[in-house]
Amino acid sequence: MGAMIRVVVAKPGLDGHDRGAKVVARALRDAGHEVIYTGLRRTASQIVETVRDEDAAFLGLSSLSGAHSHLFPKVCEELRKAGLNDVIVFAGGIIPKTDRQALFSCGLKAIFGPGTSTAEILSFIEIANEMDEVGVGESSDWYWQGV
Protein backbone atom coordinates (compact mmCIF):
# COMPACT_ATOMS: atom_id res chain seq x y z
CA MET A 1 0.00 0.00 0.00
CA GLY A 2 1.34 3.43 -0.99
CA ALA A 3 1.18 6.74 0.82
CA MET A 4 -2.08 8.21 2.06
CA ILE A 5 -3.72 10.42 -0.58
CA ARG A 6 -6.43 13.04 -0.02
CA VAL A 7 -9.29 12.68 -2.52
CA VAL A 8 -12.41 14.81 -2.94
CA VAL A 9 -15.41 12.87 -4.25
CA ALA A 10 -18.04 15.22 -5.69
CA LYS A 11 -21.47 15.15 -7.29
CA PRO A 12 -21.82 18.10 -9.68
CA GLY A 13 -25.16 19.36 -10.91
CA LEU A 14 -28.72 18.14 -10.47
CA ASP A 15 -28.27 14.45 -9.79
CA GLY A 16 -29.33 12.55 -6.71
CA HIS A 17 -27.79 9.18 -7.54
CA ASP A 18 -24.84 8.87 -5.18
CA ARG A 19 -24.52 5.11 -4.58
CA GLY A 20 -21.59 4.95 -7.00
CA ALA A 21 -19.85 7.92 -5.40
CA LYS A 22 -20.30 6.34 -1.96
CA VAL A 23 -18.95 2.98 -3.10
CA VAL A 24 -15.85 4.67 -4.54
CA ALA A 25 -15.42 6.79 -1.40
CA ARG A 26 -15.64 3.67 0.75
CA ALA A 27 -13.13 1.75 -1.41
CA LEU A 28 -10.65 4.63 -1.18
CA ARG A 29 -11.13 4.79 2.59
CA ASP A 30 -10.52 1.06 2.91
CA ALA A 31 -7.34 1.44 0.85
CA GLY A 32 -6.02 3.86 3.49
CA HIS A 33 -6.78 7.19 1.81
CA GLU A 34 -8.57 10.23 3.23
CA VAL A 35 -11.78 10.94 1.33
CA ILE A 36 -13.73 14.19 1.56
CA TYR A 37 -17.28 13.72 0.30
CA THR A 38 -19.06 16.91 -0.80
CA GLY A 39 -22.65 15.73 -0.80
CA LEU A 40 -25.14 16.22 -3.63
CA ARG A 41 -25.84 18.98 -6.15
CA ARG A 42 -22.59 20.95 -6.02
CA THR A 43 -21.70 23.67 -8.50
CA ALA A 44 -18.36 23.69 -10.30
CA SER A 45 -17.04 26.55 -8.16
CA GLN A 46 -18.15 24.89 -4.90
CA ILE A 47 -16.25 21.75 -5.91
CA VAL A 48 -13.14 23.71 -6.85
CA GLU A 49 -13.20 25.60 -3.53
CA THR A 50 -13.50 22.32 -1.63
CA VAL A 51 -10.52 20.83 -3.48
CA ARG A 52 -8.51 23.99 -2.76
CA ASP A 53 -9.38 24.28 0.97
CA GLU A 54 -8.95 20.55 1.64
CA ASP A 55 -5.63 20.33 -0.24
CA ALA A 56 -6.78 17.28 -2.20
CA ALA A 57 -4.47 15.68 -4.78
CA PHE A 58 -7.31 13.93 -6.65
CA LEU A 59 -10.87 14.90 -7.58
CA GLY A 60 -13.44 12.25 -8.46
CA LEU A 61 -16.59 13.47 -10.25
CA SER A 62 -19.73 11.38 -10.47
CA SER A 63 -22.62 12.05 -12.83
CA LEU A 64 -25.53 9.90 -13.92
CA SER A 65 -27.72 12.69 -15.20
CA GLY A 66 -26.42 13.00 -18.77
CA ALA A 67 -25.00 16.49 -18.15
CA HIS A 68 -21.37 15.30 -17.92
CA SER A 69 -20.26 16.94 -21.19
CA HIS A 70 -21.34 20.27 -19.77
CA LEU A 71 -20.34 19.86 -16.11
CA PHE A 72 -16.97 18.06 -16.21
CA PRO A 73 -15.22 20.49 -18.62
CA LYS A 74 -16.53 23.38 -16.52
CA VAL A 75 -15.01 21.92 -13.34
CA CYS A 76 -11.68 21.32 -15.13
CA GLU A 77 -11.66 24.86 -16.47
CA GLU A 78 -12.36 26.36 -13.04
CA LEU A 79 -9.62 24.22 -11.47
CA ARG A 80 -7.13 25.66 -13.94
CA LYS A 81 -8.47 29.18 -13.40
CA ALA A 82 -7.90 28.75 -9.65
CA GLY A 83 -4.33 27.61 -10.28
CA LEU A 84 -5.01 24.03 -9.15
CA ASN A 85 -3.18 22.66 -12.20
CA ASP A 86 -1.64 19.66 -10.45
CA VAL A 87 -4.96 18.18 -9.25
CA ILE A 88 -5.71 14.87 -11.02
CA VAL A 89 -9.34 14.52 -12.13
CA PHE A 90 -11.21 11.27 -12.76
CA ALA A 91 -14.88 10.55 -13.33
CA GLY A 92 -17.53 7.88 -13.12
CA GLY A 93 -21.18 7.32 -13.92
CA ILE A 94 -23.12 6.91 -17.12
CA ILE A 95 -20.71 8.39 -19.67
CA PRO A 96 -21.27 7.07 -23.22
CA LYS A 97 -18.11 5.96 -25.07
CA THR A 98 -18.76 8.57 -27.77
CA ASP A 99 -18.49 11.40 -25.20
CA ARG A 100 -15.26 10.22 -23.58
CA GLN A 101 -12.56 11.45 -25.95
CA ALA A 102 -13.74 15.05 -25.64
CA LEU A 103 -13.60 14.74 -21.83
CA PHE A 104 -10.05 13.34 -21.90
CA SER A 105 -9.09 16.33 -24.04
CA CYS A 106 -10.49 18.62 -21.33
CA GLY A 107 -8.13 17.16 -18.75
CA LEU A 108 -9.88 14.10 -17.26
CA LYS A 109 -7.43 11.24 -16.68
CA ALA A 110 -9.86 8.34 -16.25
CA ILE A 111 -13.53 7.54 -16.82
CA PHE A 112 -15.06 4.54 -15.09
CA GLY A 113 -18.40 3.15 -16.16
CA PRO A 114 -20.79 0.61 -14.62
CA GLY A 115 -19.12 -2.71 -13.85
CA THR A 116 -15.70 -1.23 -13.06
CA SER A 117 -14.05 -2.96 -10.11
CA THR A 118 -12.99 -0.75 -7.23
CA ALA A 119 -9.56 -2.43 -7.54
CA GLU A 120 -9.16 -0.85 -10.98
CA ILE A 121 -9.97 2.61 -9.59
CA LEU A 122 -7.42 2.10 -6.80
CA SER A 123 -4.77 1.02 -9.35
CA PHE A 124 -5.46 4.15 -11.37
CA ILE A 125 -5.03 6.34 -8.26
CA GLU A 126 -1.75 4.69 -7.27
CA ILE A 127 -0.30 4.78 -10.79
CA ALA A 128 -1.40 8.34 -11.59
CA ASN A 129 -0.05 9.50 -8.22
CA GLU A 130 3.43 8.34 -9.26
CA MET A 131 3.30 10.02 -12.67
CA ASP A 132 4.51 13.51 -13.59
CA GLU A 133 2.54 16.24 -15.34
CA VAL A 134 -0.83 14.44 -15.27
CA GLY A 135 -2.70 17.20 -13.42
CA VAL A 136 -5.69 18.91 -15.00
CA GLY A 137 -3.61 21.88 -16.16
CA GLU A 138 -0.38 20.03 -16.92
CA SER A 139 1.24 18.92 -20.14
CA SER A 140 0.82 15.11 -20.30
CA ASP A 141 -1.95 13.78 -22.57
CA TRP A 142 -1.82 10.36 -20.89
CA TYR A 143 -5.09 8.89 -19.71
CA TRP A 144 -6.17 5.58 -18.16
CA GLN A 145 -7.12 3.00 -20.78
CA GLY A 146 -8.15 0.19 -18.47
CA VAL A 147 -6.24 -2.79 -17.15
Place this chain on the structure above:
Amino acid sequence: MNSDIVLAAKDGCRRSLARTLSALENNTLDIADALSLLGEIENDPSQQSEWNIMAITGAPGVGKSCLVDKIISQWASQGKKIALLAVDPSSSRTGGALLGDRVRLSVVDDIMLKDMVYVRSVATRKSSSSVPAVVSDMAQLLLALGWNKVVIETVGAGQSEVRCAAIADRIVVVEGPARGDGIQAEKAGLLELADAVIVNKSDIVGARKHADEIKESFELGDGQSPPVLLTCALNGDGCQFASDILLTLQSTGRSSKARWRERLLSGLEQKILQNPNLDEILLSLASGYIELDEAINNLNN
Protein backbone atom coordinates in the same frame (compact mmCIF):
# COMPACT_ATOMS: atom_id res chain seq x y z
CA MET B 1 9.85 25.70 -0.16
CA ASN B 2 7.86 25.45 3.07
CA SER B 3 8.64 29.04 4.00
CA ASP B 4 7.31 30.16 0.60
CA ILE B 5 3.93 28.56 1.15
CA VAL B 6 3.70 29.91 4.69
CA LEU B 7 4.34 33.43 3.41
CA ALA B 8 1.91 32.97 0.50
CA ALA B 9 -0.68 31.80 3.04
CA LYS B 10 -0.04 35.01 4.98
CA ASP B 11 -0.81 36.99 1.81
CA GLY B 12 -4.22 35.33 1.73
CA CYS B 13 -3.64 32.50 -0.75
CA ARG B 14 -6.15 29.83 0.31
CA ARG B 15 -4.35 27.03 -1.48
CA SER B 16 -1.11 27.84 0.32
CA LEU B 17 -3.02 27.92 3.60
CA ALA B 18 -4.36 24.43 2.85
CA ARG B 19 -0.87 23.22 1.92
CA THR B 20 0.66 24.67 5.08
CA LEU B 21 -1.88 22.80 7.19
CA SER B 22 -1.09 19.57 5.29
CA ALA B 23 2.61 20.11 5.95
CA LEU B 24 1.87 20.35 9.68
CA GLU B 25 -0.24 17.17 9.50
CA ASN B 26 2.48 15.31 7.61
CA ASN B 27 5.24 16.47 9.98
CA THR B 28 7.14 18.20 7.17
CA LEU B 29 6.72 21.62 8.77
CA ASP B 30 7.45 22.50 12.38
CA ILE B 31 4.89 24.80 14.01
CA ALA B 32 7.63 26.80 15.75
CA ASP B 33 9.32 27.53 12.40
CA ALA B 34 6.02 28.57 10.83
CA LEU B 35 5.13 30.86 13.73
CA SER B 36 8.56 32.48 13.73
CA LEU B 37 7.99 33.38 10.07
CA LEU B 38 4.62 34.91 10.92
CA GLY B 39 5.36 36.54 14.27
CA GLU B 40 3.97 34.64 17.21
CA ILE B 41 0.72 35.54 18.89
CA GLU B 42 -0.02 35.38 22.58
CA ASN B 43 -2.41 32.62 23.47
CA ASP B 44 -2.66 31.40 27.00
CA PRO B 45 -5.77 29.23 27.19
CA SER B 46 -8.21 29.75 30.06
CA GLN B 47 -6.42 32.89 31.25
CA GLN B 48 -7.78 35.48 28.86
CA SER B 49 -11.23 36.99 28.71
CA GLU B 50 -11.71 36.58 24.97
CA TRP B 51 -11.30 33.11 23.55
CA ASN B 52 -9.45 32.07 20.40
CA ILE B 53 -10.11 28.34 20.15
CA MET B 54 -13.45 26.72 20.94
CA ALA B 55 -14.10 22.99 20.92
CA ILE B 56 -17.60 21.76 20.10
CA THR B 57 -18.01 18.22 21.34
CA GLY B 58 -20.74 15.73 22.14
CA ALA B 59 -22.06 12.30 21.26
CA PRO B 60 -22.37 11.20 17.61
CA GLY B 61 -25.57 12.33 15.92
CA VAL B 62 -26.62 15.08 18.36
CA GLY B 63 -26.28 17.65 15.58
CA LYS B 64 -22.82 19.14 16.12
CA SER B 65 -22.11 19.81 12.43
CA CYS B 66 -25.50 21.39 11.69
CA LEU B 67 -25.27 23.54 14.80
CA VAL B 68 -21.71 24.61 14.01
CA ASP B 69 -22.90 25.61 10.53
CA LYS B 70 -25.61 27.87 12.00
CA ILE B 71 -23.29 29.41 14.60
CA ILE B 72 -20.35 30.19 12.34
CA SER B 73 -22.73 31.68 9.75
CA GLN B 74 -23.86 34.15 12.42
CA TRP B 75 -20.32 35.04 13.43
CA ALA B 76 -19.13 35.38 9.84
CA SER B 77 -22.02 37.72 9.04
CA GLN B 78 -20.88 39.87 11.97
CA GLY B 79 -17.51 40.26 10.25
CA LYS B 80 -15.48 37.63 12.11
CA LYS B 81 -13.11 35.42 10.16
CA ILE B 82 -13.79 31.89 11.31
CA ALA B 83 -11.78 28.73 10.69
CA LEU B 84 -13.38 25.36 11.34
CA LEU B 85 -11.33 22.20 11.87
CA ALA B 86 -13.80 19.33 11.54
CA VAL B 87 -12.34 16.12 12.95
CA ASP B 88 -13.54 12.67 11.84
CA PRO B 89 -12.06 9.30 12.80
CA SER B 90 -9.43 7.37 10.82
CA SER B 91 -9.78 3.62 10.52
CA SER B 92 -7.46 1.96 13.02
CA ARG B 93 -7.26 -0.97 10.59
CA THR B 94 -6.37 0.71 7.28
CA GLY B 95 -5.58 4.30 8.29
CA GLY B 96 -8.14 5.60 5.77
CA ALA B 97 -10.92 8.02 6.61
CA LEU B 98 -14.21 9.22 5.19
CA LEU B 99 -14.52 12.90 6.08
CA GLY B 100 -18.16 13.88 5.76
CA ASP B 101 -18.65 17.00 7.87
CA ARG B 102 -18.72 19.26 4.81
CA VAL B 103 -21.99 17.67 3.68
CA ARG B 104 -23.76 19.50 6.54
CA LEU B 105 -22.12 22.87 6.00
CA SER B 106 -24.08 25.40 3.99
CA VAL B 107 -22.02 28.41 5.11
CA VAL B 108 -19.26 27.56 2.60
CA ASP B 109 -21.87 27.86 -0.19
CA ASP B 110 -23.00 31.33 0.90
CA ILE B 111 -21.52 33.69 -1.64
CA MET B 112 -21.48 36.56 0.89
CA LEU B 113 -19.80 34.61 3.67
CA LYS B 114 -17.53 32.04 2.04
CA ASP B 115 -14.46 34.28 2.14
CA MET B 116 -14.95 34.75 5.89
CA VAL B 117 -14.94 31.02 6.56
CA TYR B 118 -12.28 28.36 6.11
CA VAL B 119 -13.28 24.74 6.61
CA ARG B 120 -10.78 21.91 6.81
CA SER B 121 -11.60 18.24 7.41
CA VAL B 122 -9.07 16.54 9.66
CA ALA B 123 -8.65 12.80 10.18
CA THR B 124 -7.52 11.56 13.62
CA ARG B 125 -4.79 9.42 11.99
CA LYS B 126 -2.73 7.68 14.71
CA SER B 127 -4.11 9.61 17.67
CA SER B 128 -6.17 7.70 20.21
CA SER B 129 -8.30 10.68 21.20
CA SER B 130 -11.16 12.60 19.62
CA VAL B 131 -8.81 15.51 18.86
CA PRO B 132 -5.32 14.70 17.56
CA ALA B 133 -2.53 16.84 19.02
CA VAL B 134 -1.65 18.28 15.58
CA VAL B 135 -4.99 20.13 15.62
CA SER B 136 -3.47 22.40 18.27
CA ASP B 137 -0.65 23.34 15.86
CA MET B 138 -3.13 23.85 13.02
CA ALA B 139 -5.22 26.15 15.23
CA GLN B 140 -2.17 28.19 16.29
CA LEU B 141 -1.19 28.63 12.66
CA LEU B 142 -4.68 29.76 11.63
CA LEU B 143 -4.71 32.35 14.43
CA ALA B 144 -1.28 33.61 13.40
CA LEU B 145 -2.56 33.97 9.83
CA GLY B 146 -5.27 36.34 11.02
CA TRP B 147 -8.32 34.13 11.47
CA ASN B 148 -10.23 35.57 14.45
CA LYS B 149 -11.65 32.38 15.90
CA VAL B 150 -10.86 28.71 15.43
CA VAL B 151 -13.68 26.24 16.04
CA ILE B 152 -12.82 22.58 16.48
CA GLU B 153 -15.59 20.09 15.91
CA THR B 154 -14.48 16.89 17.60
CA VAL B 155 -15.21 13.32 16.65
CA GLY B 156 -18.49 12.27 18.21
CA ALA B 157 -17.32 11.68 21.77
CA GLY B 158 -18.62 9.59 24.60
CA GLN B 159 -19.13 10.35 28.25
CA SER B 160 -15.54 10.77 29.36
CA GLU B 161 -13.63 11.90 26.27
CA VAL B 162 -12.30 15.28 27.36
CA ARG B 163 -9.05 15.51 25.45
CA CYS B 164 -10.29 18.61 23.58
CA ALA B 165 -9.71 20.40 26.89
CA ALA B 166 -6.01 20.12 26.14
CA ILE B 167 -6.36 22.38 23.10
CA ALA B 168 -9.37 24.67 23.42
CA ASP B 169 -9.88 27.82 25.49
CA ARG B 170 -13.60 27.08 25.70
CA ILE B 171 -15.51 23.82 25.57
CA VAL B 172 -19.10 23.58 24.40
CA VAL B 173 -20.88 20.28 24.92
CA VAL B 174 -23.80 19.53 22.60
CA GLU B 175 -26.48 17.21 23.93
CA GLY B 176 -29.62 15.82 22.39
CA PRO B 177 -33.08 15.36 23.92
CA ALA B 178 -33.99 12.34 26.00
CA ARG B 179 -30.45 11.18 26.58
CA GLY B 180 -31.28 9.14 29.65
CA ASP B 181 -32.83 10.12 32.95
CA GLY B 182 -31.74 12.70 35.54
CA ILE B 183 -28.95 10.53 36.87
CA GLN B 184 -27.06 10.79 33.55
CA ALA B 185 -26.64 14.51 34.15
CA GLU B 186 -25.15 13.74 37.57
CA LYS B 187 -22.46 11.45 36.23
CA ALA B 188 -18.92 12.72 36.10
CA GLY B 189 -17.21 13.37 32.77
CA LEU B 190 -17.58 15.68 29.82
CA LEU B 191 -20.19 17.97 31.38
CA GLU B 192 -17.86 18.83 34.26
CA LEU B 193 -15.49 20.62 31.89
CA ALA B 194 -18.14 22.38 29.78
CA ASP B 195 -18.12 26.19 29.58
CA ALA B 196 -21.55 25.96 27.97
CA VAL B 197 -24.02 23.18 27.22
CA ILE B 198 -26.36 23.25 24.24
CA VAL B 199 -29.28 20.89 24.11
CA ASN B 200 -30.00 20.60 20.38
CA LYS B 201 -33.10 19.22 18.61
CA SER B 202 -35.33 21.34 20.84
CA ASP B 203 -38.24 20.50 18.55
CA ILE B 204 -38.23 16.95 19.91
CA VAL B 205 -40.05 16.06 23.12
CA GLY B 206 -37.74 15.78 26.11
CA ALA B 207 -35.23 18.47 25.13
CA ARG B 208 -36.41 21.05 27.65
CA LYS B 209 -36.62 18.47 30.42
CA HIS B 210 -33.08 17.32 29.67
CA ALA B 211 -31.83 20.92 29.71
CA ASP B 212 -33.55 21.48 33.09
CA GLU B 213 -31.90 18.36 34.51
CA ILE B 214 -28.47 19.55 33.40
CA LYS B 215 -29.09 23.01 34.89
CA GLU B 216 -30.21 21.47 38.16
CA SER B 217 -27.10 19.32 38.26
CA PHE B 218 -24.82 22.34 37.73
CA GLU B 219 -26.58 24.21 40.54
CA LEU B 220 -25.73 21.46 43.00
CA GLY B 221 -22.02 21.94 42.32
CA ASP B 222 -19.56 24.62 43.38
CA GLY B 223 -18.65 27.72 41.46
CA GLN B 224 -20.15 29.43 38.46
CA SER B 225 -22.67 27.38 36.47
CA PRO B 226 -22.18 27.33 32.70
CA PRO B 227 -25.08 28.50 30.54
CA VAL B 228 -27.43 25.75 29.33
CA LEU B 229 -29.07 26.66 26.01
CA LEU B 230 -31.76 25.11 23.82
CA THR B 231 -31.44 25.13 20.04
CA CYS B 232 -32.93 23.51 16.99
CA ALA B 233 -30.24 23.59 14.30
CA LEU B 234 -32.75 22.23 11.78
CA ASN B 235 -35.11 25.23 11.82
CA GLY B 236 -32.79 27.76 13.47
CA ASP B 237 -34.69 28.20 16.76
CA GLY B 238 -32.39 29.56 19.45
CA CYS B 239 -29.32 29.59 17.19
CA GLN B 240 -28.98 33.38 17.02
CA PHE B 241 -29.15 33.61 20.82
CA ALA B 242 -26.71 30.72 21.27
CA SER B 243 -24.20 32.21 18.83
CA ASP B 244 -24.31 35.56 20.70
CA ILE B 245 -23.71 33.84 24.05
CA LEU B 246 -20.90 31.65 22.69
CA LEU B 247 -19.08 34.53 20.98
CA THR B 248 -18.41 36.21 24.33
CA LEU B 249 -18.42 33.06 26.43
CA GLN B 250 -16.33 33.23 29.58
CA SER B 251 -14.47 30.30 31.02
CA THR B 252 -16.23 28.93 34.08
CA GLY B 253 -12.79 28.33 35.54
CA ARG B 254 -14.26 25.37 37.40
CA SER B 255 -11.76 22.83 36.29
CA SER B 256 -8.45 24.43 35.48
CA LYS B 257 -6.66 21.55 37.18
CA ALA B 258 -8.55 19.02 35.09
CA ARG B 259 -7.70 20.95 31.94
CA TRP B 260 -4.03 20.95 32.76
CA ARG B 261 -4.30 17.24 33.38
CA GLU B 262 -5.62 16.77 29.82
CA ARG B 263 -2.86 18.97 28.42
CA LEU B 264 -0.28 16.96 30.29
CA LEU B 265 -1.70 13.64 29.07
CA SER B 266 -1.91 14.91 25.51
CA GLY B 267 1.69 16.06 25.64
CA LEU B 268 2.80 12.73 27.08
CA GLU B 269 0.91 10.76 24.44
CA GLN B 270 2.53 12.79 21.70
CA LYS B 271 5.93 12.22 23.27
CA ILE B 272 5.35 8.45 23.37
CA LEU B 273 4.07 8.35 19.76
CA GLN B 274 7.18 10.25 18.63
CA ASN B 275 9.62 8.04 20.56
CA PRO B 276 12.00 6.52 17.98
CA ASN B 277 12.15 3.24 19.93
CA LEU B 278 8.37 2.81 20.07
CA ASP B 279 8.11 0.19 17.30
CA GLU B 280 10.98 -1.79 18.75
CA ILE B 281 9.44 -1.72 22.23
CA LEU B 282 6.03 -2.77 20.86
CA LEU B 283 7.67 -5.69 19.05
CA SER B 284 9.50 -6.79 22.20
CA LEU B 285 6.24 -6.58 24.14
CA ALA B 286 4.33 -8.56 21.51
CA SER B 287 6.92 -11.32 21.41
CA GLY B 288 7.11 -11.50 25.20
CA TYR B 289 10.76 -10.41 25.65
CA ILE B 290 9.84 -7.65 28.10
CA GLU B 291 7.04 -6.92 30.58
CA LEU B 292 4.78 -3.88 30.40
CA ASP B 293 6.49 -2.23 33.41
CA GLU B 294 9.83 -2.56 31.70
CA ALA B 295 8.45 -1.07 28.47
CA ILE B 296 7.08 1.94 30.35
CA ASN B 297 10.47 2.42 32.03
CA ASN B 298 12.22 2.20 28.65
CA LEU B 299 9.88 4.81 27.17
CA ASN B 300 10.51 7.15 30.09
CA ASN B 301 14.27 7.01 29.68
